[in-house]
Amino acid sequence: MSGCCLSFRRFAACFAAGFAGCLAACSPPGPAAPPVPTEPAAGVTQPEGWDGELTLALPVDLNPDPHILEFELDARVAEVEIAPGQSVSAWTYNGSVPGPLIRAQVGDRVIVHFTNHLPEATTIHWHGLRVPNAMDGAPGHTQEPIAPGASFHYEFTVDDAGTYWYHPHLDSSAQVGWGLYGAILVEDPADPDAFGDDLVLVLSDLSVDEAGALLPADNGGEFGDLFGREGSVLLVNGRILPTLKARVGKPQRWRVINAARARYYNIRMPGHLLTRLGGDNGLAARSEELYSIVVVPGERADFVFTPQGEPGVAEILQWVPVERGFGTVFNRPREPMLNVEIVDLPAVLPEPIPRELRRIDPIDVSGAAEQRIELTIVTDSDGAVVMGINGDPSWEAEPLHAQVGETQIWRIGNQTDFSHPFHLHGYFFQVLDDARIPEWKDTVNVPTASELAIAVRFDDRPGMWMFHCHILDHAESGMMGHLMVGEH
Ligand code: C2O
Ligand code: CU
Numbered sequence: 001m002s003g004c005c006l007s008f009r010r011f012a013a014c015f016a017a018g019f020a021g022c023l024a025a026c027s028p029p030g031p032a033a034p035p036v037p038t039e040p041a042a043g044v045t046q047p048e049g050w051d052g053e054l055t056l057a058l059p060v061d062l063n064p065d066p067h068i069l070e071f072e073l074d075a076r077v078a079e080v081e082i083a084p085g086q087s088v089s090a091w092t093y094n095g096s097v098p099g100p101l102i103r104a105q106v107g108d109r110v111i112v113h114f115t116n117h118l119p120e121a122t123t124i125h126w127h128g129l130r131v132p133n134a135m136d137g138a139p140g141h142t143q144e145p146i147a148p149g150a151s152f153h154y155e156f157t158v159d160d161a162g163t164y165w166y167h168p169h170l171d172s173s174a175q176v177g178w179g180l181y182g183a184i185l186v187e188d189p190a191d192p193d194a195f196g197d198d199l200v201l202v203l204s205d206l207s208v209d210e211a212g213a214l215l216p217a218d219n220g221g222e223f224g225d226l227f228g229r230e231g232s233v234l235l236v237n238g239r240i241l242p243t244l245k246a247r248v249g250k251p252q253r254w255r256v257i258n259a260a261r262a263r264y265y266n267i268r269m270p271g272h273l274l275t276r277l278g279g280d281n282g283l284a285a286r287s288e289e290l291y292s293i294v295v296v297p298g299e300r301a302d303f304v305f306t307p308q309g310e311p312g313v314a315e316i317l318q319w320v321p322v323e324r325g326f327g328t329v330f331n332r333p334r335e336p337m338l339n340v341e342i343v344d345l346p347a348v349l350p351e352p353i354p355r356e357l358r359r360i361d362p363i364d365v366s367g368a369a370e371q372r373i374e375l376t377i378v379t380d381s382d383g384a385v386v387m388g389i390n391g392d393p394s395w396e397a398e399p400l401h402a403q404v405g406e407t408q409i410w411r412i413g414n415q416t417d418f419s420h421p422f423h424l425h426g427y428f429f430q431v432l433d434d435a436r437i438p439e440w441k442d443t444v445n446v447p448t449a450s451e452l453a454i455a456v457r458f459d460d461r462p463g464m465w466m467f468h469c470h471i472l473d474h475a476e477s478g479m480m481g482h483l484m485v486g487e488h
Contacts, residue, residue, distance in 0.1 A: 037347035041250045046197050047343040050252075053242035056101040056183060056200060057094060068109045069102065073124075075168075075180060076117035082233070083240040088206065088214055090179035091118060097238040098202040098259065099166070099182030104158050106188045112154040114146070121145035122180075124154060125169040125425070127298060128280055128442045129184065131156040133463025133485075136425055137169045141464040141482065145170050160428070160440075161188035162282040163255040163300040165202070173261050173472035174217030177207065177229065179238075181259040191283060191358075194351050195304050196251030202238070203295070203337070204259045205231030226377075226385060227328070228262025228418075228471040234319055236338050243314075243339040246307035248347035253277070255302050258295040261472040264322035264419075264445075267301070268292040269315060269340070275304040275353050281428050283357040284439035294322055296421035298443040298470030304353055311344040325418035325448040360438040363430050363455040368407045371400055375446060375469060375479060377416045386478060387469075393478025394468070400483045402458045413451040420479065421470040422446050426461060429454040443470055462487045 059071035078095040079087045093099025104110060116122050123146055125137035135156045136142045146152045164184035168175040183200045207215040207229060220229060233240055246252060258265055267274075274293055278284040280300050287304075295301045309315060317338035321329040376388050386393055402408055409432065412422055421443055428440040432453040446452055468480035 037249055037349050039346065039348045041196075041348040041350050044247070044250060044348050046250060046252065047245040047247050047345060050245040051199055053239060054199065054201070054237045054244060056098060056202070056237055057096040059094070059100040059102065063111070067105075067107065068111065069104055070111035070113075071100070072113045072115070073099070074115045074117050075122055077119070080179070080238060082206070082235060082238060086212060086240070088208060088212060090206075090214065091175055092179055093182050097179040097235070098204075099180070101182065101200060102166070102184040104184070104186050106159060106161055106186060107157065109157050110155070113151065114154060115151045116146045116148055118175075119148060120175070121147050121170055122168045122175060123152070123170050124166050126154070126156070126164065126166050126184070127423070128162065128164040128300075129156065129158060130160060130426060130428070130459070130461065133426065133461055133465065136463075136465065138425065138464070138466050139170045141466065158184075158186045160281055161186050161191060162278075162280060163200070163257060163302055165257045165259060165300075167259065171217075171476065173229070173476045176259065176472055177217055177231070177261040178214055179204075179206070183255075183257055185255060188282070192354055195253040195277065195353065198253050198255060199244070200255045200257070201236055201338075202257050202259050203265055204235045204238075205263050206233050206235060207231040208233055222385065225387075225473045225477045227326070228473045230263045231260070234335055234337050241336055241339060243341055245341050245343050246305075247343055247345045248307050248309065248311065249350050250348055251304050251306045251350050251353075253302070253304050255300065256293075256295055257300050258297050260297055262297060264297065264324050265295045266292050266320040266322045267295065267337075268318050268320050269305065270318065271315070272305065272308060275306070276301065277304065277357060278302045278439055280442050281440035284437045285358055285360045286355055286437050287353055287357055288437060292320065294445070296419075296443065296445040296470070297472070298421055298423045299445070306350045307340065307342055309342050311342050313342050315340040315342065325416070328418075360440065362438065363407060363457055365407060365409055365432070365455050368409050368455065370409045370411060372411050372413070373467075373481070374413045375416060375420045375422070377418070387474050388478045389481040394480035394482070395478065397481050399464065400481065402456075402483060402485045404458055404460050404462050404485060404487050407455060407457045409453055409455055411451060411453050412446050414446045414448060417448055418471075419445055419447045420474065422467065423470045424456065424465070424467040424483075426465040426485075427456050427458060429456040458485050461485070
């Protein structure tokens with residue numbers, strides 16, 4: 001920024017009022033006023049090779065039908081390069097971290113021929129997708145674990161636009177923590193399309209020792225289980241501090257997925273407002289401008305980044321510590337995640353982003369049954385810490401019940417010292433909170449010492465489903481429950 005736009009507050013006000021108006025108001029005095037962009041962003045493309053360091057692997061589609069995506073997927077240990085000259089032996093889908101990006105349109109069929117080449121059994125859960133129960137990847141409930149050397153055939157239709165992801169559901173803290181996750185993007189051609197170019201950003205971290213080898217999954221012992229294991233290096237699309245190219249005024253739509261086993265992200269781009277469009281399950285009812293966006297484990301964020309600043313300057317996307325209880329931010333610095341290089345091209349005028357994005361009617365909760373779900377961490381008579389739901393670890397818990405077609409209100413309480421990201425399989429929900437912009441979700445943060453209510457409508461996919469904390473160390477330590485959705 002230069003001239004009278006120097007102050008960030010002023011800049012933010014200008015941004016909210018529209019960039020063109022800002023530049024007009026910010027004209028002389030001062031010799032350094034930037035030229036006023038006149039060309040609209042719609043007429044220009046992103047800088048050449050803009051996302052070249054962030055490219056995700058794609059699956060090889062074996063099916064000629066454009067509405068069927070059919071491919072082979074395997075899980076195997078492979079060497080992956082996380083920075084120039086720095087490789088780790090990770091757990092991968094098809095040899096890459098993240099695994100291949102599944103990109104589909106609403107109504108498409110996805111067929112995955114999966115083979116497990118890991119030394120351990122595994123399953124795949126399609127996080128957020130409303131798949132049939134048998135495809136949900138919940139071991140013991142919907143399928144047997146897939147043993148080393150064995151295969152499983154996943155097949156489902158994707159009916160809802162949004163940003164989703166896939167990951168193992170067996171020993172998930174270890175398996176996800178070592179690199180097993182991939183992105184799924186489902187697009188609806190009917191959605192408004194003025195948001196700029198899509199970029200899928202899978203955020204994760206890895207625990208590596210000084211020699212660069214992956215630490216054992218249970219590093220830190222019980223403390224690791226209790227606090228949740230945050231890795232020592234941050235990865236964006238499997239790379240440490242990759243570089244993205246951007247042009248002033250040319251919007252980019254970022255689809256962010258938090259695939260870390262425990263880390264909360266507060267994403268901040270100094271000097272920029274981000275326009276949030278939605279999150280887990282497609283667009284929210286309205287867009288909103290934010291200085292930072294919190295994305296908890298398992299959750300997604302969908303927003304527009306409109307680059308500002310001087311060409312030639314690198315901006316840095318930051319990870320900002322998030323208080324998630326018990327001193328989790330104490331003495332922790334911000335960390336850089338992504339370099340954004342503002343290229344030396346003339347600035348362009350961003351397109352306005354619509355305020356109203358999608359009609360979302362509130363779920364009708366009149367007469368809805370209520371369930372109480374308390375996230376618990378208790379000490380048993382032997383002094384051992386037991387994480388669970390309503391006091392019971394998952395292996396002792398009785399399932400909750402619902403009926404196909406029923407609407408329920410779930411009151412989720414958290415009197416523990418930690419915040420917990422709550423995730424429900426199989427069904428979308430709405431958070432009952434008038435202060436929030438209406439949107440569909442499958443994962444929501446329940447802060448320490450709080451309670452929130454969600455409304456869930458159980459559509460016609462009966463079976464045994466799961467819900468749990470998405471700090472995977474907590475889930476594997478027992479903070480996971482079961483839900484039987486029955487047919488009349
Ligand atoms: Cu993302 Cu039960 O999981
Ligand atoms: Cu938790």
